[in-house]
Amino acid sequence: MNALLPAFVDRLLDQGTPGEIPEVPVSSATGWLGTLAARILSVPNSGMHQPADAFLAHGYVHLPLPAPGDRAVYLRLASHSAMEPWPVLASSVVLTVAGTVALEMYQEVADSLSGRPQYARSFGPEQVFAVHPGTQCSTQSSPDGVQVLAAASTSPRVGTSLTGDEYAAATQRARWVLEGLAQGAAAGDRR
Numbered sequence: 001m002n003a004l005l006p007a008f009v010d011r012l013l014d015q016g017t018p019g020e021i022p023e024v025p026v027s028s029a030t031g032w033l034g035t036l037a038a039r040i041l042s043v044p045n046s047g048m049h050q051p052a053d054a055f056l057a058h059g060y061v062h063l064p065l066p067a068p069g070d071r072a073v074y075l076r077l078a079s080h081s082a083m084e085p086w087p088v089l090a091s092s093v094v095l096t097v098a099g100t101v102a103l104e105m106y107q108e109v110a111d112s113l114s115g116r117p118q119y120a121r122s123f124g125p126e127q128v129f130a131v132h133p134g135t136q137c138s139t140q141s142s143p144d145g146v147q148v149l150a151a152a153s154t155s156p157r158v159g160t161s162l163t164g165d166e167y168a169a170a171t172q173r174a175r176w177v178l179e180g181l182a183q184g185a186a187a188g189d190r191r
Contacts, residue, residue: 071151090152
């Protein structure tokens with residue numbers, strides 16, 4: 001995608017249908033966490049734009065990161081720990097940085113309303129999942145949850161703008177998590 005994200009993210013975002021699973025060597029999809037944290041930290045202002053660009057949606061604070069072309073990349077921080085519907089508008093990849101994120105997928109809208117997922121899984125640090133437009137799903141993050149969300153295209157922002165204080169608190173929390181991961185990678189710890 002760019003110098004920020006691991007190369008395999010592009011292959012997942014360019015996947016045409018859920019059945020077209022791109023070949024991603026295990027060596028490419030592991031060991032990226034500390035490097036990703038260091039790359040995000042190396043972007044001026046921790047890669048996050050102004051407070052007006054950050055927003056709260058679907059249970060997460062979204063802090064925009066630089067992305068090429070019409071792609072969208074956000075650092076997502078849990079705002080609360082409850083299962084929240086996530087309307088997927090573009091092919092998206094979630095890279096779990098810290099904490100856990102639970103994913104539930106539903107076959108029918110009625111299944112989501114009654115809490116009967118067809119598929120459910122929890123993801124921890126350095127684990128990845130991809131979803132496609134129109135997927136009926138919900139996610140729930142642990143309170144310490146931090147992810148990078150990359151989408152194949154930008155879409156209209158749906159959410160609530162952050163206040164200056166909320167933005168400052170979110171960027172400080174993100175910086176603390178990322179610095180810990182980057183330092184661990186520099187010391188040879190592959191978290």
